[in-house]
Amino acid sequence: MLAIIGGSGLTQLANLDVSRREVARTPYGDTSGALIFGRIGGHEVVFIARHGYGHTIPPHLVNYRANIWALAKVAGATQIVSVASVGAIRSDLAPGAVVVPHQIIDYTHSRGNTFFEGGDSQVVHVDFTHPYDKKMRAGLLQSAQRCGEQVFDGAVYAATQGPRLETVAEIDRLERDGADIVGMTGMPEAVLARELEVPYAAVCVVANWAAGRADSRDSIKFDRIEQVLQENLARVRAILEKLCQD
Ligand code: HPA
Numbered sequence: 001m002l003a004i005i006g007g008s009g010l011t012q013l014a015n016l017d018v019s020r021r022e023v024a025r026t027p028y029g030d031t032s033g034a035l036i037f038g039r040i041g042g043h044e045v046v047f048i049a050r051h052g053y054g055h056t057i058p059p060h061l062v063n064y065r066a067n068i069w070a071l072a073k074v075a076g077a078t079q080i081v082s083v084a085s086v087g088a089i090r091s092d093l094a095p096g097a098v099v100v101p102h103q104i105i106d107y108t109h110s111r112g113n114t115f116f117e118g119g120d121s122q123v124v125h126v127d128f129t130h131p132y133d134k135k136m137r138a139g140l141l142q143s144a145q146r147c148g149e150q151v152f153d154g155a156v157y158a159a160t161q162g163p164r165l166e167t168v169a170e171i172d173r174l175e176r177d178g179a180d181i182v183g184m185t186g187m188p189e190a191v192l193a194r195e196l197e198v199p200y201a202a203v204c205v206v207a208n209w210a211a212g213r214a215d216s217r218d219s220i221k222f223d224r225i226e227q228v229l230q231e232n233l234a235r236v237r238a239i240l241e242k243l244c245q246d
Helices: 064-074 134-146 168-177 189-195 222-245
Strands: 002-006 017-022 035-040 043-049 079-088 098-100 103-106 156-159 181-183 200-209
Touching: 002 064, 002 222, 035 064, 035 222, 043 064, 043 222, 064 079, 064 189, 079 134, 079 189, 079 222, 098 134, 098 222, 134 200, 134 222, 181 200, 189 200, 200 222
Parallel strands: 002 043, 002 079, 079 200, 103 156, 156 181
Antiparallel strands: 017 035, 035 043, 079 181, 098 200
């Protein structure tokens, strides 16, 4: 069972043949919304909109633990694909680019970022050397190739706290740290999936140049972001459909 977590602009999958919805109970509270079960190209899929179906939950308030727990333990997901919008730091990743990142730097704080809270259980330190699943990344890249969509293979994803966007100095710092793209939802989602041993990979759509990267006199234009996302999420849907057929 493949799980898809939809990010900004992706609150539904047009190509999902819906069979049922389920409000999942979790030990961590409510998920962002009901789990939506269905089929894409004959393959069973479960979908959840990370920010809620009306896009009302900001990145720092998403209940990542409830979402990942529900997908893994209620829906029985054996793979999770995250779709997320990002800002571009690296100069070849212009708005509209689709990227399959390979590494993460986590700048988030104050989020429920582990299932292992101590108490009576043993201390657990999961291996997170390679935060994204290698086979899933390869599958996504291959699906993109098969449907003729250009996708960038590899990028360092900087996960920021939000919900505000960054300053120019902050983006300069992320670049010095080695980050290529910046988003607000990549963590702790990825590590929570790892803790539950569910292979996880991300497909990111570049919505905008990160602060100061286009023309430092300009601020970021939100109406333009929405347009870029809608145009390019259609490409992501096509890639996911192909992934389900393979
Ligand atoms: N910064 C952080 N998160 C984002 C951005 C950005 O510029 N664009 C889309 N998500």
